[in-house]
Amino acid sequence: MTPDDLMYKPGLLKGERILITGGGTGLGREMAEACLILGAQVYVCGRRGQVCEETAAELNARHAASSGGWVKGLACDIRVPEAITEMMDMVWADGGPLTGLVNNAAGNFISRTQDLSPRAFDAIANIVFRGSFFVTLEAGKRWIAEGVRHRSVISILTTWVWNGSPFTVPSAMSKAGLNAMTQSLAVEWGDKGVRFNSIAPGPFPTEGMSARLNPTAGQRAYSDMSANPMGRVGRMEELANLAVYLLSPGSAYVNGQTIAIDGGAHLATGGNFSALRSWTDEAWAAAREAISATNAKDRVQRTV
Ligand code: HXC
Ligand code: NAP
Numbered sequence: 001m002t003p004d005d006l007m008y009k010p011g012l013l014k015g016e017r018i019l020i021t022g023g024g025t026g027l028g029r030e031m032a033e034a035c036l037i038l039g040a041q042v043y044v045c046g047r048r049g050q051v052c053e054e055t056a057a058e059l060n061a062r063h064a065a066s067s068g069g070w071v072k073g074l075a076c077d078i079r080v081p082e083a084i085t086e087m088m089d090m091v092w093a094d095g096g097p098l099t100g101l102v103n104n105a106a107g108n109f110i111s112r113t114q115d116l117s118p119r120a121f122d123a124i125a126n127i128v129f130r131g132s133f134f135v136t137l138e139a140g141k142r143w144i145a146e147g148v149r150h151r152s153v154i155s156i157l158t159t160w161v162w163n164g165s166p167f168t169v170p171s172a173m174s175k176a177g178l179n180a181m182t183q184s185l186a187v188e189w190g191d192k193g194v195r196f197n198s199i200a201p202g203p204f205p206t207e208g209m210s211a212r213l214n215p216t217a218g219q220r221a222y223s224d225m226s227a228n229p230m231g232r233v234g235r236m237e238e239l240a241n242l243a244v245y246l247l248s249p250g251s252a253y254v255n256g257q258t259i260a261i262d263g264g265a266h267l268a269t270g271g272n273f274s275a276l277r278s279w280t281d282e283a284w285a286a287a288r289e290a291i292s293a294t295n296a297k298d299r300v301q302r303t304v
Contacts, residue, residue, distance in 0.1 A: 022105030049075025186256030202262025230263030
C-alpha cells in the first residue's frame with residue numbers, strides 16, 4: 001500500500017494509538033499499514049509473535065520515516081484474559097492509553113455442522129466471540145476509569161451477521177454476537193467517550209482465509225465472483241479507507257453501525273457458503289484434511 005491508495009491527508013492519525021488484534025497478517029496487517037502511513041502508533045498482536053514482529057519491521061522500514069508513526073508487534077493469545085491484561089499494561093506503560101481498537105483476530109474453517117466436536121466449536125468461539133469481548137472489556141474499563149473522549153472500537157465481522165452462514169456456523173454465531181456487542185456498547189458507553197462500529201467485509205483474499213474457506217483446488221467455496229454485482233473481490237485499500245474513516249475523529253458521530261463492504265454481494269447471493277450443500281462426503285474429507293494441514297503448520301509458529 002502507498003499513501004496514494006488512501007483518501008486522507010497525511011498525518012490524519014498523528015497522536016492516535018491503535019491496537020489491531022491479528023494484525024500480523026491479512027486484513028489486520030493492511031489496516032496497520034494504512035494507520036502507520038497516516039502517522040499513528042500501531043500495535044499488532046497474535047499468537048505467532050515472530051510473525052507480528054516481522055510485520056512490524058517490514059511496515060516500519062517502508063513508512064515509519066516518512067509518516068512519523070510506528071508499528072510494534074506483540075505476542076498475545078486473546079483467548080487468555082490474563083494475557084490481554086498483561087498486553088494492555090505493557091501498551092499503556094509504553095506510551096499512554098490506546099485511542100483505538102480493531103477487533104480483527106479470528107479463526108474459521110468450513111465444516112458440516114454435524115461434524116463439529118465441542119472443541120471445534122470452542123476453537124472458533126473462544127477467539128472470535130469470547131476473545132474479542134475480553135479485549136474490548138480490558139480497554140473499555142481503562143478508558144472509563146480515565147474519563148476519556150474520542151475512543152473508537154471497530155470489529156471486523158462478516159455479512160453473515162444478517163443472514164447466517166451454513167457450514168461456518170461457529171463463526172456466524174460468534175460474529176453475530178460481536179454485532180450485538182457493537183450495538184449494545186455503542187449505547188452503553190456512548191456518553192463515556194467510547195464509540196463502536198463494525199465492518200462486514202465480503203471476500204478479500206488472504207492466505208489465512210483461503211486456506212480454511214477455499215481449502216481444496218477446484219472446489220470454489222467462496223471465490224466465485226461471477227455473481228458479485230461488482231464482479232470482483234475487494235481491494236485492500238478499499239477496506240483500509242473504511243477502517244481509517246471509522247477510527248478517525250472525523251467520524252465521531254457515527255456510532256453503533258455495521259457497514260458491509262462486499263460490492264453488494266450479500267444482497268445478490270447471500271454472501272455465504274450455501275453453495276456447499278451439494279458437496280459430497282469425499283469433498284468434505286478432502287477439505288478437512290487440507291484445513292488440518294494448515295492448522296498444524298500454523299501451530300508450530302505459535303509462541304503463546
Ligand atoms: C471439523 C475441525 C476442522 C475441520 C479443526 N477441527 N479443523 N473440525 N472440520 N475442518 C477441529 C479439530 O478436530 C479439533 O477438535 C478442534 O477443531 C481444534 O482444532 P485444532 O487444529 O487443534 O485447533 P487450533 O490449532 O487451536 O486452531 C484453531 C483454528 C485455526 C481456529 C482451528 O483455524 C486457527 O488458528 N485459525 C486462525 C486463522 C484463521 O482461521 N484465519 C481465517 C480467518 S478468515 P477435536 O475434537 O478433534 O480435538 C475468516 C473469514 C470469514 O474468518 C469471512 C469470509 C468471507
Ligand atoms: P488471517 O490472516 O488468518 O487473520 C487472522 C489473524 O487472527 C491472524 O493474524 C491470527 O494470528 C490472529 N489470531 C487468531 N487467533 C488468535 C488469538 N487467539 N489471539 C490473537 N490473535 C489471533 O485472516 P484474514 O482474512 O485477514 O481475517 C481477518 C479478519 O477479517 C477476521 O476477523 C475475519 O473473520 C475477517 N474477514 C475476513 C474476510 C476475508 O475475505 N479475508 C472476509 C470477512 C471477514 P495468529 O495465528 O498468529 O494468532
